[in-house]
Structures are given as structure tokens and as C-alpha cells.
Amino acid sequence: MPVVHLHITQGATREQKAQIVKEFTGTLQSVLGKKPEYTHVVIQETDEESWGFNGMLTDEFRKNEDLIK
Known part of the structure; x- marks a missing residue:
């Protein structure tokens, strides 16, 4: 069972x-032959x-990036 x-x-x-x-599910299926019904993808936002x-x-990096543009 793949877990991403x-x-x-x-x-x-x-x-x-x-x-x-x-x-991601499609990639695991096409590249590794994993069944979609057993594939889990967990997205964690920070x-x-x-x-x-x-x-x-x-957040500081993005502020500085905006200044460069």
C-alpha cells in the first residue's frame, strides 16, 4: 500500500x-503498477x-522576493 x-x-x-x-495516484499506477484503490496521498499544509x-x-523570503521583482 503506497502512502505519499x-x-x-x-x-x-x-x-x-x-x-x-x-x-500522484496515476503516476504510482503507471510507473510502479500500484492499484489506485490502495494508494493514499496525505497533504499537510504549513x-x-x-x-x-x-x-x-x-514569509520573509517571499517579502524579499517581491522587493526584487
């Missing part, structure tokens, strides 16, 4: 999440101030 755990920052719509589940990379929190 996906962590993203908050903001994805229900439709986007549904597309992710559909496409707010931007609780996610960091490159030495800063994501």
Missing part, C-alpha cells in the same frame, strides 16, 4: 489538492511562518 506524504505551504485550493491526489529554508522563514 506531501508537505506544502498553505494556499492550495481544494481543486488543486484534488488534482495532486489524482496525478503556514509560511512555520516553514524555513535558505536561513529564513518562507
